[in-house]
Amino acid sequence: MSRVVVLTGGVGGAKLVLGLSRMMPPEDIVAVVNTGDDFVHLGLSISPDIDTLLYTLSGKANTAQGWGRENESWGFLAALRELGGEDWFALGDGDLALHVLRSHALRHGEPLSAIVGRLARAWDIGTTILPMSDHPVATMVDTDEGTLPFQRYFVARRCEPIVKAVRFEGAQAAVPAPGVLEAITDPTNKAVLIAPSNPFLSVDPVLAVPGIREALVQTTVPVVAVSPIIGGEAVKGPTAKLMRELGIAVNHRSIADHYRDVIDGLLVDERDTPIDLPVAHAFADTLMQSLNDRIRVARAAIALADALRA
Template identity: 40%
Template structure:
């Protein structure tokens, strides 16, 4: 069994690739992006992984449901309500269902399992915790929920800090602990290390389990050369005093990952990373199309068997 710590768009590609080469995949998903909007509990990273495995994901946008319509959000805008977070109409049904089940005292883990079953997803998708964790971005304009920073403000403000509200008191579920303990390998997807993987590492119980399992944890760098493949990772890493490079990623992960997979073009950094006590593997980490996803997945699955 392979467990993947998953965040956003880089994660769904790898999870989908791994699902194409192995039947026993568990995705443990970031919940720091979750947000209450319009009275609904929205879980962007969980839903992106779910839609990706269900074959519903909008590939162009990298989120939401392919071919969705947006009548709801346009009507909200016409009524003078905030419309910066574009929920699609079909996507909206997921959030309505989730929120209703939360009101019925179902856990986020139970709800996620029900949604994946309804959508025909065979792989396990687990929230990292059933407790609420919120990624907060500190800026000169004030503290913002990650979605406000990234979506509403287009990641334009300078970043002075990143915190994970609620993480200190959050607890991993028994399912997450079992997945980490029972997996042959744990793979940290090439997601934003600070905002996608960081909220999970900030949960003490998750970090403790990963530290114990460190030798079987394989991280994939989301940085090639001096910049991220996509997203605002550079701003977040700079705010935490991390070098924006695979070596900076290694420093962030060194206590919880025994190996780091980097791009071949970054092989010159291998020595610096090895000084942190991590093994280094080099390969083509770009996932272009389904073939690219499957190729990297097969490479990592091979590492898992060794």
Template identity: 65%
Template sequence: MSGRIVVLTGGVGGAKLALGLCHAVPAESVTAIVNTGDDFRHLGLWISPDLDTLLYTLSGKSDEERGWGRASESWNFMAVLRTLGGEDWFQLGDGDLALHVERSRRLQAGRTLTDVMADYGRSWHVAAEILPMSDQPVATWLDTDEGPLPFQRYFVERRCAPRATAVRFDGAEQALPGPDVIARLTSPDTKAILIAPSNPYLSIDPILAVPGIRAALASAVAPVVAVSPLVGGDAVKGPTRKLMDELGMPATPRAIADHYAGIIDALLVDERDRGAPLPETAHDFCDTLMLTLDDRLRVAHAALDLAARTTR
């Protein structure tokens, strides 16, 4: 498929699909629009977990064994921080810390998050385009049985244990789409728009909450194909299934398609979910479990093939 491929992504699963896309088509033709709803200030630094996960993955620096952060990381900073009684619930490796320190310095100097990530991509020879969903802060919060929790407190410190009753995105109404985000979604040169198998409620919904992005997806010329985050009715990792249960939604491909109603044209479903309630919209099946690079390439090809057979 020639032309630009755009993927909406957040988290490890989304980064895996983005990597597969960069091997399925020329990497310079891939644009990733990335969730920044879980960005936060910690220890005086601006932390962008989903952006950094994608950056590490596409630059070959991710820790495949641990599943997050940088490979061959060292932890001297955290060790000293603990001796001082500092907050150690959010792990910052030494190499990772350099990324946050430099990003914070550039943001404080007046640069935008989009500019900083473009600089980082060039420095590490990432051919794909990485676009934050917005340069304005948007914060994901969860209302839980323990009270309101910001995303990282819920996800990292409490390990998703609290029962969620609602998800909200503070600042989204005032945010603007990042530069080029709307242009990439609506360009006639864009041949397919994919929604990665990221958590719909915590990784994709923050992107859709930024004014203008949902409308751009609905009016885009290119077909929009989502990859279901469910594998055999469950999530590979993370709280997708738990959230669906707590928010009263069945963990089925049909529920995922219904969640994206009005913006997607087709859904790629894991082959283990053939017997589950399926969407009324167009759909196809594939083994969507992405453990190896070959797996990621397989899912990328399946999503692109489905997009090529789908019209708006």
């Protein structure tokens, strides 16, 4: 077996998984996805990072927008707005179908991991998509405006509040979803990758679930992270802003230090010149704008893992 396991969340992570799926059989990829962003809105259970990956791998993603479905319609949201409903979180008509099905299944006792597997099969997605846990974990952001649930901070407030700390409520009571630990620790894997997702908001929730960090430490195959920093900034999202507010230097050294106990190598952008990194590293153009870019970064991450294995 030459399976690759990826810890992922958000758009950047979905791009890397898509690149991997174009350079190797999708069936040989396992994506462990952040669910700290999950929340209930208007009575619907929403899993933004899982849905981004489902849309991306099925070819349904709105790539220009960076979230949601391509060719979406907005009749529901318009009707909701007319009635004075909360419209800060955009729910498209096609997107709504996914949330309704998931909510119905969860209310009838089906675990999230089983629901995600069924949705992936419906869209002929070969990659195994696993939520980090079937138990609820909520990313909470302590800010100068008080404590905000992640989506309120990220979507409603557009990451404007100053962040003081990030917490993951429910993490200590959660357990990894079925198959997660087995996938990470499988000695026949080719590599375990940490996607260039926000380390603090997208990857840390995964690592907060008891057993997952330990599995990364115990696995005998190379663990490689792709740094989200390019030219001293993050391409998308609040990574750089968040790091500055938490008093962390925005550079590859900080990313390497953050993952130091769980990674063997770090893939960094060729535009930067990191010095004295505490882990092995390699350079590549890590900006992912096209499909070829995604494949290039995936190949570079696997090449670093192969070098570490050798």
